[in-house]
Amino acid sequence: MNAAIESFTPASTADAAPAALAARFPAGFVWGTATSAFQIEGAAAVDGRGDSIWDVFCRQPGAILDGGTGDVACDHYHRLEDDLDLLVSLGLRAYRFSIAWPRVQPTGEGAWNEAGMAFYDRLITGLLARGIAPHVTLYHWDLPQALQEAGGWASRRTVDLFVAYAREIGRRFGARVASIATHNEPWVVAVLGHEAGIFAPGLRSRRTAYQVAHHLLLSHGLALRALRADGVGCPLGIVLNQSPSDPATQAPADVARTWLEDGLLVRWYMDPLFKGSYPADVVAHLGADAPEVQPGDLAAIHAPLDFLGLNYYTRNVVDANGVVEAAKCGTEHTAMGWEIRPEGLRDLLLRLHRDYRLPALYIMENGAAFDDEVVNGEVPDERRVRYLETHLAAAADALQAGVPLRGYFVWSLLDNFEWAQGYTKRFGIVHVDYATQRRLPKRSAHWYAALLAAHREAAASARLR
Numbered sequence: 001m002n003a004a005i006e007s008f009t010p011a012s013t014a015d016a017a018p019a020a021l022a023a024r025f026p027a028g029f030v031w032g033t034a035t036s037a038f039q040i041e042g043a044a045a046v047d048g049r050g051d052s053i054w055d056v057f058c059r060q061p062g063a064i065l066d067g068g069t070g071d072v073a074c075d076h077y078h079r080l081e082d083d084l085d086l087l088v089s090l091g092l093r094a095y096r097f098s099i100a101w102p103r104v105q106p107t108g109e110g111a112w113n114e115a116g117m118a119f120y121d122r123l124i125t126g127l128l129a130r131g132i133a134p135h136v137t138l139y140h141w142d143l144p145q146a147l148q149e150a151g152g153w154a155s156r157r158t159v160d161l162f163v164a165y166a167r168e169i170g171r172r173f174g175a176r177v178a179s180i181a182t183h184n185e186p187w188v189v190a191v192l193g194h195e196a197g198i199f200a201p202g203l204r205s206r207r208t209a210y211q212v213a214h215h216l217l218l219s220h221g222l223a224l225r226a227l228r229a230d231g232v233g234c235p236l237g238i239v240l241n242q243s244p245s246d247p248a249t250q251a252p253a254d255v256a257r258t259w260l261e262d263g264l265l266v267r268w269y270m271d272p273l274f275k276g277s278y279p280a281d282v283v284a285h286l287g288a289d290a291p292e293v294q295p296g297d298l299a300a301i302h303a304p305l306d307f308l309g310l311n312y313y314t315r316n317v318v319d320a321n322g323v324v325e326a327a328k329c330g331t332e333h334t335a336m337g338w339e340i341r342p343e344g345l346r347d348l349l350l351r352l353h354r355d356y357r358l359p360a361l362y363i364m365e366n367g368a369a370f371d372d373e374v375v376n377g378e379v380p381d382e383r384r385v386r387y388l389e390t391h392l393a394a395a396a397d398a399l400q401a402g403v404p405l406r407g408y409f410v411w412s413l414l415d416n417f418e419w420a421q422g423y424t425k426r427f428g429i430v431h432v433d434y435a436t437q438r439r440l441p442k443r444s445a446h447w448y449a450a451l452l453a454a455h456r457e458a459a460a461s462a463r464l465r
């Protein structure tokens with residue numbers, strides 16, 4: 001650990017009492033948990049669902065750490081009502097989930113699969129009946145495999161098909177949901193899926209990755225335009241994964257590389273969305289791998305956002321060679337090997353608001369994997385409680401400094417399929433025993449429920465404005 005890293009200001013210490021922490025958030029603040037379709041639903045071949053690129057990727061030997069698949073996952077598809085009751089038991093009033101495109105349109109074009117649509121109708125109806133606001137994500141990585149075979153996100157045709165899918169969801173559900181986000185984490189789809197090849201569809205081409213990133217952003221912008229033209233009235237936005245990048249030292253080479261890494265992760269997405277242009281330094285860096293951009297594309301991407309969703313897990317430390325292995329940074333790490341860095345969340349929010357003037361902001365994911373164990377019928381995940389508490393304190397700091405933060409969603413409600421790590425990483429505030437599908441709220445779930453109850457109580461007694 002070098003001096004530059006050590007000298008960062010420490011995060012404010014969270015108050016252990018939920019009431020004191022809750023009091024730092026205004027009345028009307030949205031508290032939720034998040035999941036995604038492929039990670040929890042299972043029922044992969046049920047009711048006409050088509051294969052997604054993740055179903056196919058999981059079948060590749062060695063692609064998933066424990067050989068896991070999405071075939072059963074948390075069997076949420078068959079346990080919907082119980083899982084919705086679970087949300088109620090934790091006092092949750094907001095829930096973020098995604099719609100699996102291949103469940104509602106098996107090949108990504110042509111007829112809608114009514115059985116698949118009926119599932120999401122039951123989900124939304126069930127949430128509303130329980131007083132829980134549905135926050136929908138249209139694309140959390142599960143592209144219909146048939147579209148991949150026709151070129152996937154590297155093809156402009158996929159952009160048009162996504163817009164058609166978005167419009168159909170808007171037409172059916174737009175009046176009943178609290179928000180619609182187009183994409184979850186386009187950086188992950190583009191870079192991990194098409195450049196690093198460690199996520200579906202497992203390609204390794206930087207050229208393809210940046211064309212994909214551009215098409216994801218374009219499909220977002222065109223979908224927003226179409227949804228608005230169709231009269232969909234709920235707030236519309238996108239969810240980005242972001243991290244601050246800190247130089248390992250103040251050496252000019254480290255600092256210069258840090259700006260580039262920030263460009264690849266943050267500015268490549270934020271600049272076109274908020275300024276209508278790609279960052280020139282990153283375009284120059286990509287050279288021949290920079291995407292083909294057609295006239296009008298950037299104007300479409302620049303469509304005003306009703307909200308921005310951010311997912312925050314850790315920060316990046318960068319030296320002259322690139323992002324430093326997380327295990328070598330900081331002192332505390334999660335089971336993913338990610339540095340625990342709550343002040344990174346505050347730094348990130350302040351910086352983004354300074355540079356981009358943020359619209360309504362939601363932290364759409366924040367949480368941690370630990371090697372949880374069931375002990376005498378309980379899961380004493382004190383480290384997760386501490387993680388959530390310190391990150392919420394950092395979020396409250398940002399709020400106090402003027403960042404328009406409106407809500408926070410814990411990743412995740414349930415332990416689930418953690419992509420290339422399969423079922424080896426547990427992110428849930430509710431433990432899942434995969435052999436029996438039994439759900440067991442961890443201590444963190446009880447803590448979160450207490451926090452929400454304290455916030456409601458404070459809001460009701462009008463101590464919060």
Ligand code: FCB
Binds near residue numbers: 185241365419427
């Ligand atoms: C994010 C994903 C989410 C989950 C968390 C741990 O990148 O959006 O699905 O896997 O990481």
